[in-house]
Amino acid sequence: MTTIATVESDDTGLRLSRLSAWLVVCFLLLPITVIVPISLTDRPYLSLPAAGLSLQYFINFFTSPDWLSSFGQSFFVAVCAMVIAALTGTLAAIGCWRLGGRVSDGMRALMLLPMIIPQVVYALGIYRTYAEMHLLGTYTGVIIAHAVTGIPYVAILVSAALADFDMRLDQAARSLGASIFQSITLVLLPIIRPAIASGAIFAFIHSWDELLLVLFIGGRAIFTLPRRIWNGINDTLDPTMAAVATVLLFIACLLLVLDLVIRRRDL
Amino acid sequence: MAQTLPFDAPLGKDAGPAGASPAPPRPLAPSGRRSLLAGRLGYHLLLAPAALLLLTFYILPVVRVLWISVVEPHPGLGNYAELASPPVRHVLTTTAAICTLTTTITVLLAYVVAYAITHCGRITRRLLMLGVILPLWISVLVRSIAWVALLRRQGVVNSTLLQLGIIHQPLALIWNELGVTIGMVHYMLPYGILPLVANMRLIDPSFTTAARGLGASPVQAFRRIFLPLSLPGVIAAGVLVFIFSLGFYATPVLLGGGKVIMVTEYISSQIMNVLDWGTGTMLATTMVATVLVLLVLLSRAADLRQVFGAK
Numbered sequence: 412m413t414t415i416a417t418v419e420s421d422d423t424g425l426r427l428s429r430l431s432a433w434l435v436v437c438f439l440l441l442p443i444t445v446i447v448p449i450s451l452t453d454r455p456y457l458s459l460p461a462a463g464l465s466l467q468y469f470i471n472f473f474t475s476p477d478w479l480s481s482f483g484q485s486f487f488v489a490v491c492a493m494v495i496a497a498l499t500g501t502l503a504a505i506g507c508w509r510l511g512g513r514v515s516d517g518m519r520a521l522m523l524l525p526m527i528i529p530q531v532v533y534a535l536g537i538y539r540t541y542a543e544m545h546l547l548g549t550y551t552g553v554i555i556a557h558a559v560t561g562i563p564y565v566a567i568l569v570s571a572a573l574a575d576f577d578m579r580l581d582q583a584a585r586s587l588g589a590s591i592f593q594s595i596t597l598v599l600l601p602i603i604r605p606a607i608a609s610g611a612i613f614a615f616i617h618s619w620d621e622l623l624l625v626l627f628i629g630g631r632a633i634f635t636l637p638r639r640i641w642n643g644i645n646d647t648l649d650p651t652m653a654a655v656a657t658v659l660l661f662i663a664c665l666l667l668v669l670d671l672v673i674r675r676r677d678l
Numbered sequence: 679m680a681q682t683l684p685f686d687a688p689l690g691k692d693a694g695p696a697g698a699s700p701a702p703p704r705p706l707a708p709s710g711r712r713s714l715l716a717g718r719l720g721y722h723l724l725l726a727p728a729a730l731l732l733l734t735f736y737i738l739p740v741v742r743v744l745w746i747s748v749v750e751p752h753p754g755l756g757n758y759a760e761l762a763s764p765p766v767r768h769v770l771t772t773t774a775a776i777c778t779l780t781t782t783i784t785v786l787l788a789y790v791v792a793y794a795i796t797h798c799g800r801i802t803r804r805l806l807m808l809g810v811i812l813p814l815w816i817s818v819l820v821r822s823i824a825w826v827a828l829l830r831r832q833g834v835v836n837s838t839l840l841q842l843g844i845i846h847q848p849l850a851l852i853w854n855e856l857g858v859t860i861g862m863v864h865y866m867l868p869y870g871i872l873p874l875v876a877n878m879r880l881i882d883p884s885f886t887t888a889a890r891g892l893g894a895s896p897v898q899a900f901r902r903i904f905l906p907l908s909l910p911g912v913i914a915a916g917v918l919v920f921i922f923s924l925g926f927y928a929t930p931v932l933l934g935g936g937k938v939i940m941v942t943e944y945i946s947s948q949i950m951n952v953l954d955w956g957t958g959t960m961l962a963t964t965m966v967a968t969v970l971v972l973l974v975l976l977s978r979a980a981d982l983r984q985v986f987g988a989k
Contacts, residue, residue, distance in 0.1 A: 424900070425798075432793075436806055445827065507725065518725050529966070540735075562732065622819065644932060656819075659816075
């Protein structure tokens with residue numbers, strides 16, 4: 412008797428928590444789902460469509476030289492920053508993994524700092540530094556700042572993959588006459604490639620969405636997509652913004668699927 | 679802004695130094711020692727590009743901010759006296775209040791979600807996890823646009839409630855503390871949920887079963903067994919969410935509408951509009967100090983690697 416009763420009350424508790432979990436997930440998805448119909452509105456302000464659907468704000472976006480130029484700038488900056496972060500982050504993660512000890516602990520802490528220290532602190536510092544180096548408003552400047560702050564993502568993911576790597580594979584390769592370089596490129600890299608790709612995607616997204624740094628160091632020349640949206644939101648609430656948001660949403664979903672496929676991750 | 683990884687990825691367990699593992703058999707013994715040395719040098723060189731990049735373009739600029747706070751406009755701690763001035767105090771109080779509120783709500787909701795995720799079937803778990811992870815990939819600006827469209831006076835929420843006759847006046851849902859808190863909780867939830875899931879997955883379900891078998895009610899088993907075991911996860915999630923909330927920029931500005939000014943916005947405007955580097959860098963330094971203190975507390979309360987799911 413008692414067992415049955417307790418099992419039932421257990422179920423109520425669990426059911427309650429599951430119900431609340433679904434409610435929270437609905438809350439999480441609410442703004443994401445609502446942005447799509449809003450971008451198809453036929454009215455001149457941010458609202459749900461009234462009489463019918465309209466593609467005019469997507470046409471606005473795809474025919475506006477300003478928006479398209481920002482799209483291109485963001486893509487260029489993000490790809491360059493991604494390559495630098497992925498390359499340096501992966502090499503450093505491999506180095507830390509093989510060296511161990513204090514050097515590698517220090518290096519790991521160093522690589523995590525950009526994720527922990529509030530971005531505005533770095534924004535002030537890099538603004539001042541770039542002002543002296545004449546890097547304000549240059550692609551080089553923005554790319555370096557985004558690459559440096561993207562390193563943590565690569566470092567964390569690659570380190571995690573390395574922790575699971577079977578050291579005996581490396582030893583076997585070395586004992587069969589492979590140099591360090593060969594052992595890394597022919598044995599290690601193919602095995603940790605999914606983690607590198609995943610880290611690179613994160614570094615890309617980090618740069619693609621980054622706002623605060625580019626507000627400080629973008630100068631007059633660099634208007635990435637986030638910066639253009641920022642100005643747009645502060646000026647007017649043009650529904651073109653919702654169309655841009657929908658395009659970004661679509662890209663983010665593509666990247667998420669890509670990441671899940673690459674890592675074959677079990678949620 | 680997508681910062682999923684720290685919670686589902688280990689912080690990089692040490693595979694141990696190369697020397698600690700059994701040395702590979704080397705038929706050509708004489709060169710063995712030299713190439714081992716060369717090998718370690720080679721691995722040091724792998725660190726060089728990232729280390730140089732980080733030192734030159736990250737550490738130096740950040741250290742410089744800390745330095746400016748004690749030398750500009752005059753050497754000394756003069757800037758720090760500003761902490762007591764009414765406008766700065768107001769900003770700090772607002773920031774502390776909103777961050778505390780956001781953290782409390784986030785951790786409470788995250789706990790329930792994490793509990794459900796760790797106590798349900800595989801398919802439900804995957805769907806819930808997807809719902810938690812998807813928002814992490816969406817730009818914070820996109821979400822802010824959506825919140826503005828939803829919450830403003832003529833927004834979707836107000837017009838729906840008016841049409842249904844539930845309210846007769848539009849509610850003030852945005853451009854106040856409420857709007858900022860909604861937007862921040864939305865952004866922070868995944869950062870609360872993921873470490874809690876990582877923690878709860880490690881709690882052996884047989885503990886609660888044993889408690890129940892010994893006559894504890896479900897509520898007792900939860901309160902005296904499960905809750906204490908999940909406490910490190912709660913602390914970790916709370917501290918992380920609080921740290922991330924402190925540095926938040928876009929959402930408070932867009933959903934606060936100039937009425938709710940948090941410390942990051944205040945610092946930016948000190949530099950961009952007022953050109954007061956003294957106050958700006960002083961507040962930045964204070965932020966760094968606060969974050970570091972919180973991290974030390976976190977590392978005392980919980981094993982960081984375990985919290986992040988590395989074990």
